[in-house]
Structure formats: C-alpha cells, structure tokens
Amino acid sequence: MRCDICGSDDISLLNTRFGYMYKCNGCGATVGCHSNSKAHKPLGKFADRETRELRIQCHNMFDVDRDGFPRWFGVADRNDLYEKLAREMGISRGACHFAKMDKPMLRKAIKVMEEWE
Numbered sequence: 322m323r324c325d326i327c328g329s330d331d332i333s334l335l336n337t338r339f340g341y342m343y344k345c346n347g348c349g350a351t352v353g354c355h356s357n358s359k360a361h362k363p364l365g366k367f368a369d370r371e372t373r374e375l376r377i378q379c380h381n382m383f384d385v386d387r388d389g390f391p392r393w394f395g396v397a398d399r400n401d402l403y404e405k406l407a408r409e410m411g412i413s414r415g416a417c418h419f420a421k422m423d424k425p426m427l428r429k430a431i432k433v434m435e436e437w438e
C-alpha cells in the first residue's frame with residue numbers, strides 16, 4: 322500500500338489502544354483500520370495532521386454545542402442532523418461522514434455548523 326499524502330510505500334502497521342492503524346514512515350500520516358477486519362483493511366485514506374485535527378474539530382462541533390449538550394438533544398436524532406449537514410453542504414447523505422471528507426470538505430462542514438450556533 323502507498324501513502325495517499327506523500328506516495329511513500331514505507332508503511333507500518335501499529336497496534337494502538339484505539340485499534341490497529343497504518344502509519345506512513347515518510348510523512349507521519351495515519352489511517353485507522355476496520356475494527357472487525359482480520360485483514361486490517363484501512364478505513365479510508367491516509368490523513369495528514371491538519372486533516373485529522375479538522376476531523377476532530379468537526380466531531381466536536383457536531384456532537385457538542387456550546388452548552389455541552391449534543392446538538393440533536395431534544396431536537397432531532399443524530400441521523401437527522403447528518404442529513405441536515407449533507408443537505409446544507411450539497412452532498413449525499415452517504416458521503417456525509419467526517420472520516421471520508423478531505424480538508425476542503427471539512428472546512429465547509431465547519432462553516433455550515435458555525436451557522437447553526
């Protein structure tokens with residue numbers, strides 16, 4: 322396999338407390354593995370540090386509003402909120418997973434969610 326960021330094939334499989342993940346020894350990018358896959362199937366593409374940080378920011382914004390409650394609490398369920406996000410981003414519900422988004426998409430998601438404040 323090759324790193325999606327730098328193209329290196331110098332990849333290590335690590336067993337971390339979050340499960341197995343691949344790490345590129347060229348640039349440090351990582352990708353998690355499906356937890357139920359014995360073959361350690363990668364979960365999407367390699368992501369660099371900035372992408373990983375944007376994903377964490379998106380999850381934080383999506384799951385916790387500024388009062389500390391989940392955004393969907395008392396309003397909608399989580400899936401409804403993903404549908405709202407997909408609609409406002411102009412993408413399909415199936416594509417609306419932070420783990421699948423690249424940097425421009427993650428930035429767009431953050432902009433959309435900022436409007437929800």
Ligand SMILES: [Zn+2]
Nearest residue numbers: 324327345348
């Ligand atoms: Zn790399």
